[in-house]
Amino acid sequence: MPQRKCIVGYFKGIKPNPPLGVCVTILPEAGEMFEIPAFTEHVPVNILFIMATQNRELDVFKxxxxKGSFTQKMIDTIKQYFPDIYNRMEEQNFLICDDKGFLQKAITPVIRKPYIVIKGKLIVGCGDSVFLNDPITGQGCNLASYCAEQLYETLIQYKDANWNPIGIEQSSM
Known part of the structure; x- marks a missing residue:
């Protein structure tokens, strides 16, 4: 079952929050709002990224x-829960940057087998490909980086050892 709902939109019509950078507002037990300044192909935007705890106050985008109803729901949510952002919003100019500038996705944590052998070659997975977790702090990226570093160190340490993949299933892919 999903633990979080990821609700994200690329919006025009929000004045920058100095100093320019990522801002996070945490509503305990309800979720978080990440405000991320960015540039699209045509215009600068603010990415508004809500991580809503399922069936709590911020989980209202179901x-x-x-894009019209998404924009209105975002205005209503910001007005109610994120007054700092609302105070910088130019409501008459607040809109999604294009027709595909919004997304909703539920995240269900999962742990997968971390390896497979394809045509005699061992393939090792890292990060979200193996351990998909609540994406609140970018654990997938962090975990993949750490895993790659540890794998490198292990391979260097045992570079002259014989590898014995007993028990590793073979795939004909």
Missing amino acids: TVKN
Whole structure:
């Protein structure tokens, strides 16, 4: 079962928050709002990224299916829960940067087998490909980086050892 709902939109019509950078607002037990300044192909935008705890106050985008209703729901949510952002919003100019500038996704944590042998070659997975977790702090990226570093160190340390993949299933992919 998903633990979080990821709700993200690329919006125009929010004045920058000096100093320019990523801002995070945490609502305990309800979720978080990440405000991320960015540039699209055509205009600068603010990425508004809500990580809503399922079935809590911020989990209000369930019925939203188009950019108009997504934009209105974001305005209502920001007005109610994120007054600092709302105070910088130019509501008449607040809109999604393009038709595909929004997304909703539920994250279900999962742990997968970390390796496979394909045509005699061992393939090792890292990060979210193996351990998909709540994405609140970018654990997938952090975990993949750490895993790659540890794998490198292990391979260097045992570079002259014989590898014996007993028990590793073979795949004909």
